[in-house]
Amino acid sequence: MQFNWDDMRTILALVRGGTLAAAADDLSVTYTTVARRVQRAEEQLGRALFERRPEGYLPMQEACDLAAAAARMEAEEHQIMRQLTGRDQSLSGPLVLTAPQLLIQSHLAPLITGFCDQYPDIELTVRATNEILDLTRREADLAIRISASPGDTLVGHRLCDQRNGCFATPPLAAAAAADPQAVLNWVVYTAYDSPPQSAQKHYPNFHIRARFDDMSSMVAAARAGLGALRMPLFLARDLPDLVPLPQVAPQDYAPIWVLSHRDLLQSKKAQVLKDALRRYFRAHQSEFFDLPAQM
Amino acid sequence: MQFNWDDMRTILALVRGGTLAAAADDLSVTYTTVARRVQRAEEQLGRALFERRPEGYLPMQEACDLAAAAARMEAEEHQIMRQLTGRDQSLSGPLVLTAPQLLIQSHLAPLITGFCDQYPDIELTVRATNEILDLTRREADLAIRISASPGDTLVGHRLCDQRNGCFATPPLAAAAAADPQAVLNWVVYTAYDSPPQSAQKHYPNFHIRARFDDMSSMVAAARAGLGALRMPLFLARDLPDLVPLPQVAPQDYAPIWVLSHRDLLQSKKAQVLKDALRRYFRAHQSEFFDLPAQM
DNA sequence: TTGCATACATGCATTTACGCATGGCCAACA
DNA sequence: TGTTGGCCATGCGTAAATGCATGTATGCAA
Known part of the structure; x- marks a missing residue:
């Protein structure tokens, strides 16, 4: 039997x-x-x-x-x-990293390229998803998460603090600055009902043109002139055609963590990737926290 | 992965x-x-x-x-x-019983035959071994064991008490009775060094002719006249050519239990077999506890 | 030393499990 | 009432897992 x-x-x-x-x-x-x-x-x-x-x-x-x-x-x-x-001390074989799509697209792609060049025997898999993968179930070895604190069962290291800000196309931003009382068009994330309070203080009259459940699409819409939007500052570097809304200060947002399961603390592969991430975020800290210098 | x-x-x-x-x-x-x-x-x-x-x-x-x-x-x-x-309430499918070889050969075979006739859809497997099978690991569903107490993790029901006694061929027994001080030949189980104390009291001089690790073989040797032996009383019924040694009283031995795992208490198949065993041992109690009536 | 038993390795044939493609059923919908 | 898409069932050809047979190394005993 x-x-x-x-x-x-x-x-x-x-x-x-x-x-x-x-x-x-x-x-x-x-x-x-x-x-x-x-x-x-x-x-x-x-x-x-x-x-x-x-x-x-x-x-x-x-x-x-x-x-x-x-x-x-x-x-x-x-x-x-x-x-x-x-327990694996080799620098070869599979390694799975998960991170928010946006972060990979905007910043991590070159880091990943460099990492793969440096460790060609590590078979890196990147899972670019906004869903929370379960590290306990080995859906990934390392996870980059944006949250106030790491989960309780996982061990984490804070990579950097970040803020978000309000942006729009230059004409839209200029018009808003010229007449703060005029109705300002917005595109917002589905989770939010209205533009951020920090923006409403200076631009009290708003009209929500559309809601999105995907930040990339939202950015595309904003660049096409559909409206202003709130987005992480780290997106601004690569979007020179979106400028900060005048008079609206950046707001603190959840910091960025790299997490792994306790059992993987000793893993050499996970360690070197974690180190690479820490170096990267230390070097690029200001891109996540400060408004880009105007060109 | x-x-x-x-x-x-x-x-x-x-x-x-x-x-x-x-x-x-x-x-x-x-x-x-x-x-x-x-x-x-x-x-x-x-x-x-x-x-x-x-x-x-x-x-x-x-x-x-x-x-x-x-x-x-x-x-x-x-x-x-x-x-x-x-949880299975059906009276069909596999059911595994383990019991000491001797018990099956001497007594349980007809009971098993009757059980299989009564429940033809139950696929009974009998594991006739003296080894202790692990009911936790499902090596058997029910176990008949000879021991002072059932194991701690298992639930058991005491089927009957039993005793053992000393037997020999009629000529050997007669010779011993005629001269209790003469040297009496024995066959003993490997685990024991000498004949039982109860026998030594009346027949102080003994000679161990052979040691066996298997009771069936030992009985065969005793029947061939090699020596006296101690054996469970329940074997005596079918061995009329072995008679009790005069003046040696039967000794208490460990009772017979039927054991099952707690999880199997509700199993209908296990229940009916357990019931059959209880009925059998109640009816045949004296064969395990009393010397056979002399013919 | 020479069997002899027990262990692992390897090549080949067969069985078994698998994936693919087709068909049927049912519900939602136009 | 037809149509579409979601299920599940079944038959067939292929690929993978398995069993069998043979070969090789090692240790033990005669």
């Missing part, structure tokens, strides 16, 4: 995903394979685990329990893998 | 077994497969896990750590499997 462990992992993925396709995606196989593995597991156990429904596989109680056990097994796997990686 | 869980299980088996063959045996595959899985795992991790030696695979630190994690995963697997089995 030997039960295939990878079948347990498959059941876990299917309970998590709800459909064959989602589970298959998670496991990097086709859903055909998932279906067959589940079928095999059910035959071995001599009982059904899922209800086949048009909208997906509905896990029954047994499947949920199996998945819970598999989740604990998965935690064991992640832990030992972290420990093995952490 | 997905690591195959069954490769972890393979590493565990190899660390435990020490050689490819032992691990392969444990996993019910060929050692070729074990070797290849280990090779694959090492490639994926980018480091060696075992030293190949002429006397076997010697695990390095990493392999030991991996095995430790895999052992915890295995514990999870066993637990969930026990729970699923325990």
Whole structure:
């Protein structure tokens, strides 16, 4: 009575995903394979685990329990893998970094290029996403995060403080400066209802032209003249066609951290990347904190 | 970076077994497969896990750590499997019973036959071994054990008390009775140095003809006239050519228990077998505790 | 030394698992 | 009522994992 462990992992993925396709995606196989593995597991156990429904596989109680056990097994796997990686003193093999898209596009790309040149045997994977990846689950080895504090279970190092500011195309900025009481057009992030208070103090009348859930698109819209926007100062360096709104001071924003799991503290690969990041941010500190000098 | 869980299980088996063959045996595959899985795992991790030696695979630190994690995963697997089995209210499918060889040969065989007739859909496996199988690791569902008390983690039910006595062929017994001071030949279990005290009281002069590590063989030798022996009373019923040594009273011995894991208490299959065992031992109690009536 | 047993390594044939493509079912929507 | 997109089921060809057979090294005992 030997039960295939990878079948347990498959059941876990299917309970998590709800459909064959989602589970298959998670496991990097086709859903055909998932279906067959589940079928095999059910035959071995001599009982059904899922209800086949048009909208997906509905896990029954047994499947949920199996998945819970598999989740604990998965935690064991992640832990030992972290420990093995952490003990690794080589400068070769895989290393995964996650960072906000914006940061990579605007600043980190050259650093990454330099790093890859310096350590050609390290197979660096960059996951440019704004989602919070789970370092415990080894979705990444190092994470660059913008937040007030690092998570509790992770160890972090503060790379630098940053601020954001309000920008617009030169004509828009000039018009606003000429008549602060006139209605000022804005593009805002979906999370916010209105332009920042610091801007409303000098430009009380505003009109929100559009909302965006993506900062890159928002910047593009602002450059096209759709309206003013608030954005991190570190974006300003590469956007000379956006100028600060006169009279609006930069505001403090969450600092930038580099985080890793405790188990990876000793990892040489993670260390050298962390060092490179620290050097970079120390050298470029002012780009994150100060308004660019007017040209 | 997905690591195959069954490769972890393979590493565990190899660390435990020490050689490819032992691990392969444990996993019910060929050692070729074990070797290849280990090779694959090492490639994926980018480091060696075992030293190949002429006397076997010697695990390095990493392999030991991996095995430790895999052992915890295995514990999870066993637990969930026990729970699923325990919840099973069907009277079909596999069920594993372990019991001492002697008990099965002498008494339980007809009970097992009756049980299989009554529940033809239960696929009963009987493991007739004197080794203590690990119910936690699902090596068996139910165990019949002869011991002073059930283990601490298991739940048990006392089936009956038993005693043992001293027996010999009729000529040998008659000769001893005629002259208690004469030298009496014995066959003894390897664990014991000398005949039981209860016998030495009346027959102080003894000579050990042979030692055995197997009770069946010992009985065969005694029947062939090699010497007297101590054996459980329950063996006497089927051995009319061995008679009790006169003047030697039966001695208390450890009672007989039926044990199961806590998780299996609710299992219908285990319940019905346990009930059958209890009925059997209640009905045949005296065969385990009393000397057979002389014919 | 010469078997002999036990270990690992390797090449080849087969089985097994897998991915792909097709088809059916059901719901949402025009 | 047709259409589209999301599911799942099934059949077929391929690729990967496995088993078997052979070869080699090592240690033990006659």
